[in-house]
Amino acid sequence: MKTRWVIAATVAIVAVGCGHGSGDDEATPATATTVTVQQPATSAAAPSTTVGAVGGASEVRAVGDHGEIDVRFTSRDTILAGTLFVPGAGGAHPAVVWVHASGEHERLRYGPVVDAFVMSGIGFFTYDKRGVGESGGTCCPADAEDAGIAEFGEQADDALAALDAVRSRPEVDPVHVGYLGVSQAGWIVPLAATQSPDVAFAVLVSGATVTTGEEQLYSQLTGDTDLSGDTDRAELSRRLAEHGPSGFDPKRYLTAMTIPGLWLFGSVDGSIPTTESEAVLDTLKSEGHDFSYVEFAGAGHGLLDVNPAPPPEVVPTIVHWVSQHVN
Numbered sequence: 001m002k003t004r005w006v007i008a009a010t011v012a013i014v015a016v017g018c019g020h021g022s023g024d025d026e027a028t029p030a031t032a033t034t035v036t037v038q039q040p041a042t043s044a045a046a047p048s049t050t051v052g053a054v055g056g057a058s059e060v061r062a063v064g065d066h067g068e069i070d071v072r073f074t075s076r077d078t079i080l081a082g083t084l085f086v087p088g089a090g091g092a093h094p095a096v097v098w099v100h101a102s103g104e105h106e107r108l109r110y111g112p113v114v115d116a117f118v119m120s121g122i123g124f125f126t127y128d129k130r131g132v133g134e135s136g137g138t139c140c141p142a143d144a145e146d147a148g149i150a151e152f153g154e155q156a157d158d159a160l161a162a163l164d165a166v167r168s169r170p171e172v173d174p175v176h177v178g179y180l181g182v183s184q185a186g187w188i189v190p191l192a193a194t195q196s197p198d199v200a201f202a203v204l205v206s207g208a209t210v211t212t213g214e215e216q217l218y219s220q221l222t223g224d225t226d227l228s229g230d231t232d233r234a235e236l237s238r239r240l241a242e243h244g245p246s247g248f249d250p251k252r253y254l255t256a257m258t259i260p261g262l263w264l265f266g267s268v269d270g271s272i273p274t275t276e277s278e279a280v281l282d283t284l285k286s287e288g289h290d291f292s293y294v295e296f297a298g299a300g301h302g303l304l305d306v307n308p309a310p311p312p313e314v315v316p317t318i319v320h321w322v323s324q325h326v327n
Helices: 112-118 149-167 185-193 212-222 233-243 251-256 274-286 314-326
Strands: 004-008 033-036 050-053 061-063 066-075 078-087 093-099 123-127 172-182 202-205 261-266 291-297
Touching (some): 078 093, 078 149, 093 314, 123 149, 172 185, 233 274, 251 274, 261 314, 291 314
Parallel strands (some): 093 172, 202 261, 261 291
Antiparallel strands (some): 050 066, 066 078, 078 123
């Protein structure tokens, strides 16, 4: 049976481009010890990854009713830095690893999105994107119009190294760690998820399942702004079908995924084609994949924007779905 929930959202949405992410209060990284973990490479040029993680539960900082841990890890010989937020209760918790959208983004701060997970007993790891904040390297080759496996592969390797770093922590249940990504992460997370058996689940928010060329054409046709009542959606679909797939195609990686996945879309998203992205998922579901998607009626691309606030159902929907898949 096809899973397609449509939720009415009355909160205003920011009209943003495909590369927009969200963020909340910053945490500060600390010095890390390193351990070496062999990790599958996403391309022939990608070496095995050395993962650095802060060791020892004594290094957890108690901040109010939760804990914060500074984590540094290495991906492709570059040190990246982030913060792991964990519930105040002891024990090993499931966790999500945040994967950024395009553009320069530092780690998320402790705010409504992170808090919703932590208060539900789920850890949340977020890191400064490569070349941003306290992370080394260069940002952001995957933002190029002709980005392909090499550029998205670098981001996927960073996400895999982050996952390994989180799984090495005693506060985290290593069996139940997955990804939560936004926008451009729709092309990165499936690539990462097919490279490691340790990825437990994937949640993509406003993440396209179509090719980069189709997304670029759609954004050009809409002006990269959310659709209005005057928009001829049928004409947009006709132009996309006439154009056809081009550029990087995530479908081979989506097809290869064996983990459960959840996608969240806005019905009037002007940055990614919701109708066509859902059609890809419908096909994959009919082939037996454990995929679901939720469409928020009247919502645009910024489903996790901070200002203004996102539709109130978005974060609870994600947290509930993740909780179901880790408990």
